[in-house]
Amino acid sequence: MSQINSPTQSKAWEKLDKLSKPFKKEDFRLVNLFNDSRRFSRFSLKHNSLTLDYSKNLLDQESLQILVELAKDMGLEESVTAMFQGEKINTSENRSVLHTTLRIPAKENPNSEITDCLKKMERTVTRLHSGEWKGFAGKKIKDVVNIGIGGSDLGPLLVCDALADFKVGDLNMHFVSSLDPSHFDDVIETLNPETTLFIVASKSFDTLETKQNASFAKKWLIASSKTSEVIDRHFIAITSNLDGAIDFGVAKDNIFPIWDWVGGRYSVWSAIGLPIAICVGMDNFFDFLAGAHSMDRHFLANTPEKNMPVIMALIAVWYSAFFNCHSCAVVPYSHRLKELPFYLQQLCMESLGKSMTKENKPVLTRTGEIVWGTVGTNSQHSYFQLLHQGTQFVPIDFVAVAKTASSSIDHNERHSHLLANCLSQSLALMEGKHENQERHKTTTGNKPSNTLVIDALNPFNLGSLIALYEHKTFVQSILWNINAFDQWGVELGKIVSKSVFGKLTSSNPSDDLDSSTENLIKLLKKGGS
């Protein structure tokens, strides 16, 4: 492991600081880097059907080389090995981090708990699709509602949405996450309790939002069936808290495991992915795992210079440290990938929003970045103005899908417009435009971006894409020497909300909080005004 506790202690850091200066000079033009006719081939990588073009970045061979030195100084190779070998790298929770094991092909997978779980998922998917699984009135299940939040919601939601063209069977999948009752009400509005199955996805089985929604679902079912004996036919639980799920009333046979070595935001590959298997079938779910596994192999096998997640992480750390970069945008030019930015928000910000090193010392650099974004081209008509002419430094990941799912001529033409817009944005952001007469029209250019091209949106490629971002996040955490796998800030929020709930619902006035919170409680208690 690295002897250095902060990247700023690496010799590479000082060199990088110097190397970043020419890119900030007024006369620097990013576009001039393309005078090197081999820039694209030097600054792009391909893995299976995924191409990363990182040539439109403020980067040259030398700075890249020193970034690689930084990664070596921070112990990148050793940390990657430690993760894959199951060392307890989540030190604050004393846990291994082994979500990559979940995607080892079943035939080679040494962990029988994982393969048993996959078999159980397979049986469940078959029973649901065949109609063998019946609700309390003896009818086939038609609708499945996933109740979960954070990692127990965002992953399956993203993937089910993204793979809509791969749907098999006639089951409809729904997702409820919010504590706001309107979310649950909107989802069940058109559903029939007799034909609805709930999946309570909660690693802890102790998350307020999920517990509230699950209890509500139970009441809704009991109100219709007039008996509490129906629960076992209408509830599945995915959890590491077996007792919690049993206490709630879920039949033991309907409980799927999740292990402490799978972090919530890294859990889409586990039984948390059951909604995906229900939507697209088990074969497609296996392809999804295979795609992620292929990215794991790429990540393990390649030197930093040829390693997609490593390159993306190095660029992110470079901008954060030397270009005053606070945020990055992810803009998929694919309606099917509209949930991707939200998924990545949790993955990156819950993992990297840390200000203590692994040794519990304050970090000496900025860590994490604010991840945001929405689909293109809609984004072009909302916030792109700020990206083109604003004062913030915001590198962008453009994600494009080369082939459309449809073969109709009309679709192909629209798809070409979509792709043209994606490419034209990165081009315009890089080139800019100088207007001597009307200076308000000047755009400075030099705005960097990555472009990720996926040949086609299918389960395998989507698995690779998500795993790419997982490993990118992990590498960033190594470079910053922080723990990417805990989330103590979120835990604090949960504790505080319990005590505020007590005050909000108590008839006694409280006066032990700050005057802002006190007065807001008073205001809300009387219904506003």
Ligand code: F6P
């Ligand atoms: O948001 C905090 C968090 O702990 C996430 O890490 C997790 O994905 C989410 O809550 C849900 O937790 P659980 O699956 O235990 O309900």
